Amino acid sequence: MLDIQLLRNDLDNIASRLAARGFALDTAAFQALEGERKEIQTRTQELQAKRNASSKLIGQAKAKGEDVSAIMADVANLGDELKAAETLLEEIQAKMQDLLLTMPNTPHESVPVGKSEADNVEVRRVGTPRTFDFPPRDHVDVGESLKLLDFATATKISGARFTLLKGQLARLHRALTQFMLDTHTGEHGYTEVYVPYLVNADSMRGTGQLPKFEEDLFSVLRSDAEEGLAGMGGKTPNSQKLYLIPTAEVPVTNIVRDEIVALEDLPLKFVAHTPCFRSEAGSYGRDTRGMIRQHQFEKVELVQIVHPSRSFDALEELTGHAETILKRLELPYRVMALCSGDMGFSAAKTYDLEVWLPAQNTYREISSCSNFESFQARRMQARFRNDKNKPELVHTQNGSGLAVGRTLVAILENYQNEDGSVTVPSVLRPYLGGLEKLSA
C-alpha cells in the first residue's frame, strides 16, 4: 500500500511512476474522492466534538445536581445528523481504502522502464552452458526413462499440474532442500522457521495477495463453517476461510505484522522451507509439460525485515545468497533486473535469477528477489522504533533460495549423460549417502 500522504502531496508524480508499470491511476477521481473525504470528515468531527462537549457538560451538571434538560434538548437534534455524517464518512473511507489496496507499488528509480518481459535487463551472466555431444533431452524424458518421475500417476491421484517423484529422485529433491537450508542458516546468517501453510485473510492482505489476486489462491473453509454460515445469512466470514500459501513469503513476512521491532533486532533474517500452492488460473496452455509450473511445489524462501536505509543493499545481499546455491550446484544462470512493466504488484525492485535449461535452449526463472520497501509493511503495520524512539515502518524483502522443483529440473537437464543417467552435483552427494549418479 502506498502512503496516502504521498498521493495527496505529489499525485501527478505518483501517477506517472505507476504509469511506468502499466497502471493507470485516475487522478481526477482520486482528487474528487479526497475532496469529498475532507469535507465530510471535517463536518463529522465538528459534530462529534459538539456532542462530546455537551455530554461532558451534562455529566458535570448532574454531579452538581443541576437541571440538565436544556443541554439535553440542545444535543438531542444532533443524533440523526451525526449518524448520517458518520455513515457517509465510513463509505468514503472504505472506497479510499479499496483504491489504495488495489494500487501497486511504485517502481524504484533504478528499475528499467519497460512493458514486458522483453524489456528486462540482463545484469550479469554466471557460468557457461555445457555443450552436449548428444541431443539433450528435457527433464520429463530424463526422469521418466529412469522410472523416477511419474506424471501419469500424479494425474490419476490429483489431476494436471501435479508431480510424483520416486526413489533416488525423491531423495535428491529432499537433499536439495537440506543443502539450501544448511547453506543459508550456516553461512548466510538466516534463522530457520517452520510456519503454517494455511493462513488467514489478514496475512494475505499484508503481503499483497489479497484483495486483488484471490483467484490465484487455493482456499479452504473450516469444517464447522457450514454451521457458521447458516447463522451468518450465507455470507462467508473471513475468520472461517483459510488460504493455502502460494509462497512462504506470506507466513514468514507476517511474523512482524502488527509488531514494533526493537531497532537493535534489525535486520531479521528468516529462511523457511515450505510447499507452495498456486491455482495457476490464467496460465492455461503455458508450461503444461513437466514440473516447471505446478499446483504444488517446494521452495526455500529467504525473508529479510530491514531498516529502510539499508533495504537496497539488503536486496543485493539477499540476491547474492540465492545465487550462492546456483554457484555451488554449478548451474549456469543469469541475473535479470525486471522492468517496470514486468514486476509483481508489491515490488519496488526485483531481480530474477534464471537458470539455463538446455532442452529449452533458454534461461528460465528459478528465483525472484524483491524489495518491497514499506509497501507490505504499511499494510501489515510492521514497524520498528527508530533512533528517536518513534515507530517507523520497516522495509521487507524476500527471494527464493531456491525453487526446489525447478532446481531439480535444472539438475536433470544440465547433468544428464548420454546413457540416460544423471550425475549428482558434488555438493549434494553427502546428502545422498555418497551417491554419484542417478541410474535406472
Add this chain to the structure above:
RNA sequence: GGAGAGAUGGCCGAGUGGUCGAAGGUACUCCCCUGCUAAGGGAGCGUAGGGUUUAUAGCCUUACCGAGGGUUCGAAUCCCUCUCUCUCCGCCA
C-alpha cells in the same frame, strides 16, 4: 467436544455508565543529587488520522481499553455476536 476464567498503554496492573486516553508500578528519556559497578529527588513518555501551517514544530480536533454491532445526551464500564488466551475433563499424531 464439555465446564469455567479472562483479553486495558513497551511490560505489570487498577478502573462496573459522566471532568478516563485511562490511577499506580515498572521500563525508557532528560535534569538534579551522589566519588562508583547502587540509591534518592524532579520532569517527560501511547498509536493512527483530520484541520491549520513552509513544517514529520506548535495549536485545535477525532478515533482507539481483543474485533464487530447495539443501548445511551454520554460506554473501558451495560447488552449481543465473534476471535483469541488460560485452567480442568474428554479425544488425538
